Amino acid sequence: xxxxxxxxxxxxxxxxLPSDATLVTPLxxxxxxxxxxxxxxxxxxxxxDDETIPLQREQFETLxxxxxxxxxxxxxxxxxxxxxxxxxxxxxxPRFEVDDRExxxxxx
Numbered sequence: 262x263x264x265x266x267x268x269x270x271x272x273x274x275x276x277x278l279p280s281d282a283t284l285v286t287p288l289x290x291x292x293x294x295x296x297x298x299x300x301x302x303x304x305x306x307x308x309x310d311d312e313t314i315p316l317q318r319e320q321f322e323t324l325x326x327x328x329x330x331x332x333x334x335x336x337x338x339x340x341x342x343x344x345x346x347x348x349x350x351x352x353x354x355p356r357f358e359v360d361d362r363e364x365x366x367x368x369x
Contacts, residue, residue, distance in 0.1 A: 264322045267354060271321070272298050274353045283308070286345035287337050287359045287366075293346055305346055314346070321347055324366075328357075333368045 276298045283292050292308040302315045324347050328335040337348060337359070348366045352359040358367050
């Protein structure tokens with residue numbers, strides 16, 4: 262499956278979230294919410310911060326490639342700084358799951 266179809270499915274699932282939905286990063290357990298969904302990015306805001314942070318499609322695609330390179334199981338400790346929200350949001354796609362106990366993001 263191409264990343265384009267994965268991306269479309271992901272943004273559709275993110276758009277279906279209730280406007281007051283709170284998401285949590287897998288390692289640092291920081292709460293955030295989605296403020297807007299646009300074709301090239303998803304905008305988020307951490308609970309205790311007024312700044313809007315854009316999460317770019319290209320970075321989701323890079324994470325997707327890393328998961329595939331790791332044979333479907335990516336160690337969350339390998340995430341770059343500030344990349345945890347990417348893992349959380351990618352897990353909204355039906356093929357991806359964050360396992361907090363194992364510290365992994367897996368593709369089924």
